[in-house]
Amino acid sequence: MALTNGQTRETLASDMWQACKILRRDNNCGGVMEYIEHLAWLLFLRFLDAQEEIWQTEAALEGKAYQRILEGDLAWTNWARKDWPADDLIQFVHTRLIPSLQNLHGDPFRETISSIFSERDVVVCASGYNLKDVLKLVDEIDFLNQDDVYTVSHVYETLLKRLGNENKVAGEFYTPRPIIRFMVEVIDPQSGETVYDPACGSGGFLAAAFDHIRSHNSKRTVEQDVFLQTRTFYGNEKKAVPALLGMMNLALHGVTAPKLRRRNTLEEPMKTTPTERFDVVLTNPPFGGTENEAVQDNFPVKSNATKLLFIEHIMKKLKSVPGKRCAIVVPEGTLFGGGAFATVKKDLLEQFNLFMVGSLPPGSFAPYADVKTA
Numbered sequence: 001m002a003l004t005n006g007q008t009r010e011t012l013a014s015d016m017w018q019a020c021k022i023l024r025r026d027n028n029c030g031g032v033m034e035y036i037e038h039l040a041w042l043l044f045l046r047f048l049d050a051q052e053e054i055w056q057t058e059a060a061l062e063g064k065a066y067q068r069i070l071e072g073d074l075a076w077t078n079w080a081r082k083d084w085p086a087d088d089l090i091q092f093v094h095t096r097l098i099p100s101l102q103n104l105h106g107d108p109f110r111e112t113i114s115s116i117f118s119e120r121d122v123v124v125c126a127s128g129y130n131l132k133d134v135l136k137l138v139d140e141i142d143f144l145n146q147d148d149v150y151t152v153s154h155v156y157e158t159l160l161k162r163l164g165n166e167n168k169v170a171g172e173f174y175t176p177r178p179i180i181r182f183m184v185e186v187i188d189p190q191s192g193e194t195v196y197d198p199a200c201g202s203g204g205f206l207a208a209a210f211d212h213i214r215s216h217n218s219k220r221t222v223e224q225d226v227f228l229q230t231r232t233f234y235g236n237e238k239k240a241v242p243a244l245l246g247m248m249n250l251a252l253h254g255v256t257a258p259k260l261r262r263r264n265t266l267e268e269p270m271k272t273t274p275t276e277r278f279d280v281v282l283t284n285p286p287f288g289g290t291e292n293e294a295v296q297d298n299f300p301v302k303s304n305a306t307k308l309l310f311i312e313h314i315m316k317k318l319k320s321v322p323g324k325r326c327a328i329v330v331p332e333g334t335l336f337g338g339g340a341f342a343t344v345k346k347d348l349l350e351q352f353n354l355f356m357v358g359s360l361p362p363g364s365f366a367p368y369a370d371v372k373t374a
Contacts, residue, residue, distance in 0.1 A: 009151045012140070016155040019137045027126040036159050037241055038123045040248045042138050043152070047251045049076035050143035054256075069110060074100050080135045086128025093131070098122050108259065115262035116244045153252035160202050160245065175204050175284045175329070179364060183282055183327040184208045186356070191217040191224050193232070193279035198265040198313055200235030203246030205282040206260075207253040209233070214254075233258040234278065236265040266291055266309050269298045270316045277319045281326035285310035287371055301347075303340040307331060311344055315352065332359060332372040 016039075023035035052068050059066035073079060079092060101117040104110040125131040142148045160174050184205070189195050195209045213228060220228065233255055237243040243262050250258045268274065290304040299312045307330055318324045335345050335357070348354060360373045 009147065012148060012151045013155055015137045015140060016152060019134045020159070022130050022133050022137075023125070026130045029123060029125060032163055033241070034123045036163055037244065038125065039134070039138075039159070040156075040244050041117075041122065042134065043141075043156070044244065044248045044251065045070070045076055046080070046138050046141055047143050047248070051251075051256055054144070069104065069113070070100075076139075080139055084128070084132065086132060088128070089131055090124065090126075090128045093124055098124070108261070109257065112243075112247070112260055112262060116240050116247065118240070120240050149252060149254070153249075156249065156252055160204075160249070174202060176364060177204065177208070179284075179329070179360065180204050180208045180282075182358075183329075184212050187280055187282060187325050187327045188216075189213055189280045189282075191220060191228060195233050195280045195282065196278035196317060197235045197281070197283045198310060198317070199283055199285040200237050200246050200260065201242045201284070203235065203249040203258075203260070205284070206233045206235055206246075206255070206258060207249050209280070209282060210250070210253055210255050229255065230257045231259075233260075234276075235260045236263050238262070238264045264295075265313060266295050266306065267298065268313070270313055271298065271300055274316055277317055279319055279324050281314050281318060281328070283310070283314070283326075284329040287331050287373075301340050301343045303344075305340070307334060308340060308344055311348070315344075315348065318352075329360075329373055332374040334374070 019039060020035055023029040023038050026035075029035040029038050048069065052066075052070070056066045056068065068075070070076070074097060079097065082089075084092070098117060102114055104114040125134070141152055157177070161177075163174055189209045189212060191213050195206060197203075197205045200206060210228070210233065213232070217224070233250070235246065235258065237246060237260065240262065243260065247258070247260055250260070286306050289306045291306060291309060296302045296304060296309070299309055301308070301312060303309060311328070311330070311334075314326055314328060318326060334341065335348075357374055362372060363370075364373055365371070
């Protein structure tokens with residue numbers, strides 16, 4: 001149901017919050033992490049159904065065949081709108097829908113969907129009655145209507161912020177939006193450039209870069225628009241839940257085919273020049289943590305500090321021509337360590353133009369990180 005048919009932004013937003021309340025009362029979804037994840041994968045499948053309608057129509061206009069990603073009993077229309085007995089719905093989701101999503105293959109987009117739903121237990125309502133109630137609310141969203149998409153994206157951003165505020169390990173999911181906007185404005189990504197986030201989490205940097213390019217290049221050609229949608233945005237995410245949240249976040253902002261991949265970025269060998277390089281890098285990689293010896297051996301300067309390995313990774317992934325640029329969040333003082341830090345700093349200053357170090361206010365990442373950042 002589109003807004004023009006009686007739905008208003010206020011009622012749609014209210015419905016989304018009602019869906020959260022229903023999920024929160026379910027035995028399997030009581031925590032903020034669980035109900036946001038559950039809502040995200042339902043929203044993603046609803047979005048995918050609408051997007052496949054567009055792709056199928058475009059293929060028909062070009063006289064081409066289109067093979068839907070989800071068809072038959074897996075299509076949203078055929079399961080989400082069906083009047084199931086509650087227990088049968090839960091059984092279908094567990095034994096048919098999720099296994100099918102986990103086993104998708106054949107192209108990068110299908111592989112990404114498969115990786116998001118694999119390697120973990122997908123959060124599913126314990127009660128089929130709760131799931132039926134949520135499905136009715138999600139089904140009201142018209143992803144072909146920009147007012148609906150705008151409203152749902154606003155609610156979703158608020159949920160991501162809530163995830164960051166309420167879950168003290170959620171730095172991997174949410175970077176405060178004022179910091180993202182500042183970094184994007186300084187770097188100023190342009191139409192025709194590729195934008196990469198090697199630790200993309202819930203996709204905040206890529207979504208903001210898309211908004212920036214679109215707002216500064218309103219008179220795009222068809223070719224430029226295709227490039228913006230399909231060949232501009234690249235991201236890696238190690239964990240499945242942030243990858244799911246990121247796919248949904250980008251979809252809600254209007255990026256229908258981002259190159260978002262499930263992988264450990266630091267496993268890519270960096271001792272030689274990589275084949276895939278980018279014009280712009282925007283990122284807030286993990287501050288802490290260590291990597292094993294095999295991963296450390298991938299880098300010219302060996303270190304067990306992930307923050308230093310990410311800096312080395314980015315130095316290799318930027319195209320080696322003037323004008324290519326990066327903004328990265330790091331713990332303050334990263335450039336002033338000894339040993340491996342000093343070696344990487346020397347390479348950074350000699351091979352790149354370090355033009356700004358912006359010290360962020362204390363508490364910028366509170367409550368889930370107390371590290372002073374720059």
